[in-house]
Amino acid sequence: MEKVTFHLPTLWADHHVLAVRELLQQINGVQDIKASAMDQRVEIQYDPSVVTAEVLASQLAQAGYDPTRVPELPTYPKRIDDASDWFRFQERITVTDMRDLEMSGDFRKY
């Protein structure tokens, strides 16, 4: 019995855990699976005489769980000093929304 661990950046939520487990459970030779969405990692115990780590990796990759694929996050403009108001030291005026005040303390309506 051998053990292999893959870091899968696309395994980031528990519906992916269900998908990865379902996929691996159908492969002959897979004995035990520990999939963690928190660590984005799957640990597989398998019988090397039936299946190899490479086959497991390629099956996972085909299903969208490629260890080398990092899910893309949209890029947002960096907050660099662009001389906008945000970075200018100035007096700021905050206006309290009266509705917020009414919702608090003795004025609570809800």
Next chain:
Amino acid sequence: MSRYIATRALRGANLIVNEFDALLQKALQELGPDKEIKFTNTAYYLPTILGYTGIEVSNIGGLKPVLEHCRTLLHGLPSNKTWLPYLGETLDAGVATLLAEEGIMGIRFAYGLEPQKMPGLELTGSSAPGPGYLNGPIDDIQLRSWGIQLVDGRMPGFAALIGCAKTNQAAVEIVRQLQQRNILIFLSGNVNGRSVIHQLMEEGVEMGYDTYIVPFGLDTISTVYPMGFATRSALTFGGMKGGQAREILLYNKYRVFAFALALGEVDDLKYATAAGAITYGFPVLADTVIPEIRPTGITQYEHVISMPWDDIEGETDAEKAARFVQRAIEVRGVKIKITEVPIPVPYGSAFEGERVRKEDMRIEFGGKYSRAFEYLRMVDLDEVEDHKIELIGPDFSDVPVGGAMDLGIVVEVAGRKMQEDFEPVLERQIHYFINGASGIQHIGQRDIAWIRINKAAVDKGFNLKHFGEILYARLHSDFGAIVDKVQVKIITDPDVHAEWLAKARVAYDYRNKRLSEMTDESVEEFYSCTLCQSFAPDHVCVISPERLGLCGAYNWLDCKASHQINPTGPNQPIAKGRAIDEWRGVFENVNAFVQQASHGSVQSVTMYSIMETPMTSCGCFECIMMILPLCNGFMIVSREDPSMTPAGMTFSTLAGMAGGGLQTPGVMGHGKYFIVSRKFIRADGGLKRIVWMSSFLKETMAEELKEAAIRAGDPDLIDKIADERVATTEEEVLAYLEQVGHPALAMEPLM
């Protein structure tokens, strides 16, 4: 605010919106933009999306603007250095997550993938398509039927359990703790493929609406269903409209006592979903080590609390669960009063719907093979020895397993404020009180009571005297204001049983006559019911002997008793005063009371008419009546009937027009038994005006309706009323009425 939580929540939100985008593009291509999207039996489209944005999504194409809106709510991750404020960004991301999750669920519905399959699962009461399915979203019917309990505090709120508890035993204990506090339990999510749903299934815990445990789905995405439930509470009972996001969120913060328990590891999506829950004011407790957010702000107290299971004080899982749940309740700020009932099995309203199957049964009383009755009477103070519980006759130890025996429960109460009229009010509570014990099933009342005890309860030491303990504890706790002393006789001896059964039957007959003789004219006072104002702030029910509350739960006697128990409570006497129009039921004092109690939004109420200033409705109504102009009459659809009505709307859609304290002539919510009242829309023609009625009502109230039809002078009237089996459009109803010669066609025009 924890930067770690913000980072993970923002990442989770970005990723789930990307996934929603990809799934939407796929669905647009494969199913087309016109493919219908519909959650189970709801008039609120995709409710979370409706609440936040006002967008009414009914097909795949309708999700495009939702996706665009999600994009506007997303932000980048906090930078490693020079941290800028990210609380707002994180909360925005939470909202985007919920919208995307609901969008994904909508698409899954369109593909037929929701509710999810779960082989071997059987729910007791659910919206699932059948055995072997998880529940999916709670339908409007169930939401409304829980309405009155949410309103009167019997059900303080809901707990969303996400993930998988440390052990099966821990899962069971957490659920039991919540059940004992009558908190609704919503289940979703998994850890390494195992969910708290699996754990409860393996331990044989009954799940379904009847036991207050609703398994939604095996992934975190299903957690959007509880959020939809919370949103619909505001839309249904708060009279809010889609798009009033601010009001809906505040309503939830102050009125819907909910919290989330994250069981096991917490991933990006769980953080993002938690951020969404926090916008509703719902805090999150985790049983693992995660960063905390302790300052108050969006939620009433702490936002995120970590209580690693192994670090919780306590020898057993039961003790740890008690502390964990207690902390959750403190963090949410829920006040819960628990009545200590000294019996060897768990006790709480959540066990009310529990069934005892024949194979699990130790013994039954009543039903096919024996007779059981219950009788509560008032006696003088000196005739009652408080807390005396007597067993008259043998116990059930000699009865074979699965057998039956006769049983009589006689409760004698005394109190200075007790009145004979309250006897039936208190007696009706016996059903709820006894049902609250885990492992006991109670059906029926009076001399058709039917009680089963399961083997597990008997193994834990439950015996007949415990019925007495339950009744003693609950009567004192719930009715302490009118009941000073309680004693209970549990009767199994055949001769004594026969003797008391005869006495009870004389009393039942007397009460029946008294109730049927009680008319609106025979009393000087009606009662108000503003119980639902905690949910529908402008609604007032006026309850008279011949018009019970629209929820069906409160009649005139209940209100009278309730007023005695709590003189400043929601049931206030209204002296009728001068009748402005006796026939239509317009009274000067009633109008004055309603004006004041509805904060000026309702000026006048006509008790016996639907066409002129009808009574308003909160949202808990058992039936909705609506005019069918073509047929010159009205239709009545019951809460249990999900089918299309001749008005072109289902119950759920109609409820949006009738609820929320609105006064709409021609549309009215009412209780089932108002239909057979002599005062039922008297000013508009009474029962003869009913041209269509859900078959459920015809079947469940057959006897009473027959009697009312005879009284109306047309014994065959009920058969002349169409139902969903013969007509679903107004034209079909009209054709049916003409065919059977319905009297409404010959009556004077309604409009």
